Amino acid sequence: MLLKLHKQKGDKPPEDTSQMNRELLTNEVxxxxxxxxxxxxxxxxxxVHFWDDFKFAAIDSKNGSRIFITTRNxxxxxxxxxxxFTEMFELQCLTQEQSLELFNKKAFKFDYGGCYPNxxxxxxxxxxxxxxGLPLAIxxxxxxxxxxxxxxxxxxxxxENLNLELKTDTDLIGIKEVLSLSYDDLPCYLKSCLFYFGVYPEDYEVKSKRVIRQWIAEGFVKEERGKTLEEVAEGYLTELIHRSLVQVSSLRIDGKAKGCRVHDLICNMILxxxxxxxxxxxxxxxxxRSSSEIVRRLSITTIDDAFWECIHGSHVRSLFCFGNQEKSSSYFKGNSTKYKLLKVLDFEDFDLKNIPNNLGIFIHLKYLSYNNSNSGAEVPKSIGMLQNLETLVIRGIYYCELPKEISKLIKLRHLIGKTMSLIQLKNGIGEMKSLQTLRRVSLNMDxxxxVIKALGKLKLIRNLGLLDVHKQNESILSSSINEMQHLEILYIRSCFNDNESIDLNLxxxxxxxxxxxxxxxFKEFPEWTLDLQNLTMLRLVWPCSDxxxxxxxxxxxxxxxxxxxxxxxxGLQLHFQDGGFQKLEVSTVIRLSRVREIIIDKGSMPSLKxxxxxxxxNLKNIPTGIQHLEKLEYVYIWGVVDEFGERSSxxxxxxxxxxxxxxxxxxxxYEEIKYLRS
Structure with missing residues (x-):
């Protein structure tokens, strides 16, 4: 830098700059x-620590000097x-309209006056x-x-030949070189994580939790003191996002990535x-078909006889299936013994009609996810032999009674289904001490x-979903939840057949x-919710309270x-008072059949979007005081009567x-839109 500064001014640089240490160079600059x-x-x-090295050389003489730094990290x-004095400007991708404008300037700069023909x-x-919307590529x-x-x-x-063009055309090779800089700068542990996005089909949105659990199963995530493996892996994903290698496709309410994908250019590089x-x-x-002889991971969208003949199944450690459902399930049933060393088996995206009864042969399996729509399908008892299993996801089956053998899976961290019965596990579920996620458990049985009492032994549980809770079990349920001090997500649905309301006393x-x-x-709005100062999302549906x-x-x-x-x-009125809900961004109110007026005080919900x-x-008009919500981006009012808004033009x-x-x-x-502006 010192040499460039002198060269631009035509000055003679100091002698022996190559012999200067960092401190001397900093002083010279x-x-x-x-x-x-x-x-x-x-x-x-x-x-990352670039500024730590340079800041001592920077002089702010209050005369309008500026330092600009561009980065993808x-x-x-x-x-x-x-x-x-740092200001950040985050460049956004171009809109489709802006992208077309840039494309036209480049593609038709010598023809048609800069515009494409019809x-x-x-x-x-x-x-x-x-x-x-990536400007460099466009x-x-x-x-x-x-x-x-x-x-x-x-x-x-x-x-149709775009992928080949990217490899051979000199004008496009430069794009690959720029992307390679991003890849080359990654630490080794993040390179494997980035590669994993190439397992999924092009433009596929993968849920963050899904890919994180698969990274853990593969052994990509290293332990860090004071953190769960899931928290460490979430940090990995955040770093890939910060480095602009992974795109966030959907967000949770707290701003964290819910779903993500990689850009087509990144995907081509990964492949x-x-x-x-x-x-x-x-x-x-x-x-x-790729030409590798030894296969460690296998991603399938279509399989046929010729494909199976060329696969050396004994080397496969991870198997993913997307599409061609009927063939995939039948072929897997006949070839399952080839994959005894599997760690990851992901059949989540199609209907696996034939679950092999010899599931227990996959003794190294850590991640198992499948979809089965057969109403009479059962989980094989041999699943109890999967002593290394960490994640089990069962999609499709509306109601599934899990076999007692699952209680042997003491390493299981995540157990997820649509509606699961644990009645056969009542004597063993409490010993599954590693469980962090247990979702959609039905309690509608003798x-x-x-079962509820045993759940209180799961001290590490963070995500719990319970269905069909009866009034008679409210006390024991309260006691069990009191023991779950690490709980972050709780979903409870009462039994609709009960005439009495439930009163949870935590x-x-x-x-x-x-x-x-x-x-x-639920009897009343639980007073204990007011003690939940980390609560970011609250959903109350049909409580028995007026x-x-x-x-x-x-x-x-x-x-x-x-x-x-x-x-x-x-009540006839709903009132959002001054000072309330200071961070609230999304508010949804449903089925207030008698409410005629909604009032929003100035100073209430200042962050609402x-x-x-x-x-x-019976709502007669738009909420009074809605003009105070300065950050509001979207208003949706549905189900109003014909008289709505008669007092306002x-x-x-x-x-x-x-x-x-x-x-x-x-x-x-829906026959007539009373008001629409966009």
Missing amino acids: RNYLQQKRYVVVFDDVWT KNVVNSCKKSS ELIGIANEIVKKWN AAIGGLLSTREKNLSEWQRFR EKHEDFNFCKHSSDDGQ GAAE ISPPPMLQNLILQGK KDPLQSLKSLQHLLSLYLDLYRYE TLRLMYLR TEDWNWIMEHVPLVKILPQD
């Missing part, structure tokens, strides 16, 4: 910049934020859409097509690395009390609880999402809600 007005640009910085940004509109949109593709014939057949041929490192073998609908509610869903006949919950709930200052379905509420009001048949609504980008107001029958 600092002295040179003293009293000067300068602009310095550091482009594509990857070293958010951790670099976080490091630079240590300076009080016959190429469709194919141009398809090509541009593939790059998801500019490169457009520049390449500017040298090609401007006719439909030529462009269709280009689109090339799969071949280079023999990471995964692919079988797809287009008949393509002996449910023993003396020591889980302090880490973040998400709470209570559905059914009281206004807002007076109590407004003290939950960390709440981000509130969903109230209050069909028994007798989304407001949904549904089945409010469309002009009034436009004035009151002019700050809201999207507003929909619909009657219950």
Whole structure:
């Protein structure tokens, strides 16, 4: 840097700069910049602690000097934020309209006045859409097509051979080189994690929890003191996102990634690395097969007789199946003995009609997920032999009674189903001490009390979902939940056949609880919810109470999402008072059959972005004070009566809600939109 500064000014640099240590070089730069007005640009910085090295050389003489740093790694940004004068500008991907504009400038800069002809509109949109608003890729593709014939057949041929073009065309190779910088900078433990996104089909959205659990099963995640493996793996995913290698496709209410995917360009790079490192073998609908002889991971979208003949199953450690359901399940049944060393078996995306009874042969299996829609399907008893199993996900089966042999799986961390009965495990479920996730357990049977009591022994449980809870078990359920001090997500649905309401009395509610869903006949709004200061999402459905919950709930200052379905509420008014719900971003209110008016005080819900009001048949007008919600982005009101808004004209609504980008107001029958602005 010192040499470049002197060269730009035409000055003679200091002698022996190559012999200077860091401190001397820093002083030289600092002295040179003293009293000067300068602009310095550091482009594509990857070293996280870059600013720690440079900040002592920077001089702020209060004369308008600026330092610009560009990076694809958010951790670099976080490091630079240590300076009080740092401002961050996060560049967003281009919209489809902006992408087309850039593409046209590049592809038609010598023809048609910079605009594409009508016959190429469709194919141009398809090509541009593939790059998801990435300017570098769009500019490169457009520049390449500017040298090609401007006719439909030529462009269709280009689109079909795009992957080959990326490998061979000199104009596009530069894109790969830029992406390679991102890959090369990764630590080794993150490279394997990134490779895993190539296992899924192109443009596939994978749920964050799913890929995290598979990383753990593969052994990619290393233990860290004071953290669960899942928390460590979540940190890995966050780092890949911060490095712009993984895209967030959907968000949880707390801002963390719910679903993610990789850009097509990243995916192409990953698939090339799969071949280079023999990471995964692919079988797809287009008949393509990778050529690796030894297969460690196998990703299938289509399988046939010829495919099975070329597979050396004894080497496969992870097997993923996407699509071609009928064939996949039948072939797997006949070839299951070839995969005795499997660690990961993911059949979640299609219907596995034939579950092999000899499931117990996969003694190394750590992750098992499958989908089965057969109503009479049973989980094989041999599953109890899978002593290393950590994750078991059963999709499709509406009701599944798990065999008692599952209680032998003492390493199991996540047990997830649609509706599961644990009655056969009542004497063993309490010994499954590693369980962190236990979701959608039905308690609608004799002996449910023993199951509930045993659940209280699961001290590490973090995510619990219980269905069909009876009044007679309310006390023992309260006692068991009091023991779950690590609980973060709790879903309880009462039994609809009970005439009496349930009263949960938590003396020591889980302090880490973040998400709470209570559905059914609960006696009152539980007072213990007010002690949950980490609660970010609350959903109350059909509680047996005619009281206004807002007076109590407004003290939950960390709440981000509130969903109230209050069909028994007798009040004529719902009032959001000043000072309440300071962090609330999403509010949904349903089935307030008698409410005529909703009032929102100034100072209430200052962070609200989304407001949904549904089945409010007697609501007469839009909420009073809605103009105070300055951050509101979306208002959806459905199920209003014909008289709704008679006291206000469309002009009034436009004035009151002019700050809201999207507003929909619909009657219950959907026949006519009363008001729409977007």
